[in-house]
Amino acid sequence: GQNIDQPTEMTATEGAIVQINCTYQTSGFNGLFWYQQHAGEAPTFLSYNVLDGLEEKGRFSSFLSRSKGYSYLLLKELQMKDSASYLCAHMRAGSYQLTFGKGTKLSVIP
């Protein structure tokens, strides 16, 4: 995903809160997706944002600002099992294709 940027790696402590940022550039926009991918496994769908604001799902929340081309994934009460890669992807207007960033590898330490 040449037009999606997210940090390559992050480290956070068990029980803490971490925010993973994603910026994107697109000529038309139809939604922002976040996925979790554990090593050696398939990506699993976490969230979808199409309007500005915060969407909360349990310990995970996702935020979108369309005017800024910016999203973040917020993980609260971190657990060791949250160690994974987190993938940001956007869907262009008029299509159902996703363009992915390279992912952020999150390591949760005790």
Place this chain on the structure above:
Amino acid sequence: DAEITQSPRHKITETGRQVTLACHQTWNHNNMFWYRQDLGHGLRLIHYSYGVQDTNKGEVSDGYSVSRSNTEDLPLTLESAASSQTSVYFCASGTSYEQYFGPGTRLTVT
């Protein structure tokens, strides 16, 4: 429960051979996608389909083809396998607001 499956899960083949990877979904989604995932590149779109008899090229389609004869299946064919096609292949299906991935096929071309 609806699901998306891929077979085989692992495949080793020789350069020049034709290989077909299967993808089957029971979500009844019209949209289906094939991605490859390589270190340093993230997920890249190979081909996609928005319905029966519809197929389209993605970002990295050279050397690959797909066919869509029914809603449930989108097989991916490597016409003449090359070492550069060693990768993990993911099939996905979805709508405008969700996209689910299969478990992946690890393909090695020797």
